Amino acid sequence: ETGVTQTPRHLVMGMTNKKSLKCEQHLGHNAMYWYKQSAKKPLELMFVYNFKEQTENNSVPSRFSPECPNSSHLFLHLHTLQPEDSALYLCASSRGASGNTGELFFGEGSRLTVL
């Protein structure tokens, strides 16, 4: 148990569906992250939120829409995805303030399959 919880753990959706991934952290952290993990590729940083403000968008297509209503919750809204978007989506959190260790804590991931 890392203190970062992701739901759902598995999701199958068609290309025309709209779905959302949810992440919640119980660590009192201020920064939250979305990563994508595809087969045979390194983890790719998608979005970063620090104190609820988006600080990084790593050229992610607009069919992925993040939302961070508070420092404990992070969502990834999915719309008109492509089969190549099938991957493990990992959420992480860290303290977020400068001068800290910068250590990241990850959730178990949401396995997404796009048909």
Added chain:
Amino acid sequence: KQEVTQIPAALSVPEGENLVLNCSFTDSAIYNLQWFRQDPGKGLTSLLLIQSSQREQTSGRLNASLDKSSGRSTLYIAASQPGDSATYLCAVSRGGGADGLTFGKGTHLIIQP
């Protein structure tokens, strides 16, 4: 752009052996380096974090070293056990705020009983 390389990509050894996993990074201006473990279909578990000012960190049978100037880190696993079988990921950060991590592709480790 920071790039992280892990060698070997895969490793299979008999139980009880000591082994070393290697990680290299192209930009030495890092803030910290983290080693993670990932079991199949699971998330990442943090094993060790080394700050840029540190040379090594130890936790149980694991020891990680950092040579920042040469852009290298090693993860040493002593007396390996079948339960150590997993993918080991190395990642570096450029800052201690909310900078995120740059990852390598990992080393897939199998410990044979």
